[in-house]
Amino acid sequence: MKKKKIIEDIEIIDIADRGKAVGKAEDGKVIFVQGPVPGDIVDILLLKKRKGVFQGIVKKYKKNSPYRIKPVCSHFENCGGCKWQHLDYTKQLEYKDKQVKEAFNRIAKVDIEEILPIKGGDKTEYYRNKLEFSFSNKRWLTDEEINSDTIFGETNVLGFHAPGSFDKIIPVEHCYLQGSSSNEIRNFIRDYTLEHGYTYWDARANKGLMRNMIIRTSSLNQIMLIVSFSTDNREKITSLLDAVYAKFPEISSLNYVINPKMNDSIWDLDIINYKGKTAIREKLGEVEFIISPKSFFQTNTFQSKVLYDIALDFADLQGNENVLDLYTGIGSIALYLAKKVKKVMGIELVKEAIEDAKLNAKLNNISNATFKTGDVKDILSDRFDKPDIVFIDPPRAGMHKDVIETLLKLEPQKLVYISCNPSTQARDIALLSEKYKVLKSQAVDMFPHTHHIENVVLLHGKSENSK
Numbered sequence: 078m079k080k081k082k083i084i085e086d087i088e089i090i091d092i093a094d095r096g097k098a099v100g101k102a103e104d105g106k107v108i109f110v111q112g113p114v115p116g117d118i119v120d121i122l123l124l125k126k127r128k129g130v131f132q133g134i135v136k137k138y139k140k141n142s143p144y145r146i147k148p149v150c151s152h153f154e155n156c157g158g159c160k161w162q163h164l165d166y167t168k169q170l171e172y173k174d175k176q177v178k179e180a181f182n183r184i185a186k187v188d189i190e191e192i193l194p195i196k197g198g199d200k201t202e203y204y205r206n207k208l209e210f211s212f213s214n215k216r217w218l219t220d221e222e223i224n225s226d227t228i229f230g231e232t233n234v235l236g237f238h239a240p241g242s243f244d245k246i247i248p249v250e251h252c253y254l255q256g257s258s259s260n261e262i263r264n265f266i267r268d269y270t271l272e273h274g275y276t277y278w279d280a281r282a283n284k285g286l287m288r289n290m291i292i293r294t295s296s297l298n299q300i301m302l303i304v305s306f307s308t309d310n311r312e313k314i315t316s317l318l319d320a321v322y323a324k325f326p327e328i329s330s331l332n333y334v335i336n337p338k339m340n341d342s343i344w345d346l347d348i349i350n351y352k353g354k355t356a357i358r359e360k361l362g363e364v365e366f367i368i369s370p371k372s373f374f375q376t377n378t379f380q381s382k383v384l385y386d387i388a389l390d391f392a393d394l395q396g397n398e399n400v401l402d403l404y405t406g407i408g409s410i411a412l413y414l415a416k417k418v419k420k421v422m423g424i425e426l427v428k429e430a431i432e433d434a435k436l437n438a439k440l441n442n443i444s445n446a447t448f449k450t451g452d453v454k455d456i457l458s459d460r461f462d463k464p465d466i467v468f469i470d471p472p473r474a475g476m477h478k479d480v481i482e483t484l485l486k487l488e489p490q491k492l493v494y495i496s497c498n499p500s501t502q503a504r505d506i507a508l509l510s511e512k513y514k515v516l517k518s519q520a521v522d523m524f525p526h527t528h529h530i531e532n533v534v535l536l537h538g539k540s541e542n543s544k
């Protein structure tokens with residue numbers, strides 16, 4: 078076996094795409110490594126070269142960066158959920174801005190007239206309104222546990238997937254991502270199911286009753302819980318959910334789902350309302366939203382308002398516009414701006430979300446918003462009345478090329494493109510740049526302590542046709 082090489086005293090100089098730290102050796106070798114922060118000096122075990130760059134593992138920390146801070150969470154070392162908790166928040170924001178600029182330079186290769194600084198969050202803990210926890214009979218073991226003499230058998234655990242693992246789960250005692258009673262509800266369910274002999278999911282054998290649970294919270298103090306079971310064991314389901322409801326009467330929507338499938342996704346299954354309402358309510362600015370279990374809602378409510386306000390500011394609405402909101406979810410952007418325009422139409426794939434959007438329009442006395450269910454690529458057509466402004470907020474994969482082609486044919490004057498993935502956003506903007514110039518870009522930090530970025534871009538049509 079070839080001896081693995083450790084290279085010493087490498088300074089971490091940058092953070093690359095997906096949040097990996099970048100070290101540079103004296104000979105110019107660039108090494109990607111998980112864990113350190115810029116300014117750290119480390120010894121690195123060199124692994125294989127992949128896609129033109131070396132990958133490595135930190136073997137020793139020699140000197141700590143001045144930007145290193147003490148993480149608040151006791152699960153930080155293992156969890157991977159908030160992997161920048163040890164990096165000063167101002168630096169996190171700096172690196173996010175840099176990554177957006179790099180994506181535009183490298184992929185879009187277009188000039189942006191004005192890049193505004195990223196809007197950081199006032200709340201960097203307890204900012205998520207939705208979390209999913211998994212049950213498993215395989216606890217993820219730390220290096221220390223693996224190297225010890227103890228034999229660890231099957232251990233039931235409730236928490237988050239270990240990074241890159243489909244079956245091993247890291248137990249969570251306290252998570253700093255979600256406020257309200259989220260931690261108490263999860264721990265109660267864990268304790269109750271363990272005490273009463275409920276089996277936990279075995280992802281290799283596909284058996285075990287308890288699969289996962291989703292908690293959604295709202296700034297109006299509403300809580301939705303969805304517990305996923307593998308089989309319809311009514312007695313066990315009823316006794317667990319009754320116990321949960323008795324302990325947490327503040328849960329406003331208690332639901333369960335039977336998922337006998339190999340995968341965890343519940344979006345194609347019937348969600349059964351057990352107690353309380355079938356949806357929870359949220360409020361952004363003046364607009365109230367009903368959110369049902371399968372509907373998307375931005376996971377950071379506090380920063381959603383900041384995000385939408387930037388999008389509206391970029392759009393510079395005058396009151397007479399015909400607007401499209403592509404990938405509308407529960408009509409969030411469409412309804413947020415409806416009273417400021419002539420009319421707006423939202424398009425969304427998930428039919429339950431469109432049902433919510435229509436209810437939400439009524440709830441807010443909005444009569445100039447219409448909604449269509451389906452894939453944007455099938456619904457949006459060049460036979461549409463020419464919109465003045467199109468808001469675009471696709472999933473991470475970005476837009477289908479047919480959607481871009483249709484937009485290029487429709488040539489609305491302004492496009493406001495919101496994205497949670499600057500790489501696909503830059504790719505799509507490269508195609509749009511045939512007829513559009515990029516006027517403004519501003520990122521919003523919806524996900525503190527992670528490398529994830531949300532970015533808003535304003536595009537203006539270049540030709541007279543777009544007017």
Ligand SMILES: C[S@@+](CC[C@H](N)C(=O)[O-])C[C@H]1O[C@@H](n2cnc3c(N)ncnc32)[C@H](O)[C@@H]1O
Nearest residue numbers: 373375404405406409425426452453470471472
């Ligand atoms: C990032 S979310 C944005 C939702 C909404 N604009 C908001 O701010 O809450 C993307 C939405 O696109 C929907 N979606 C994904 N693929 C789609 C497609 N091909 N056609 C239409 N909608 C799609 C998802 O269900 C989700 O609601």
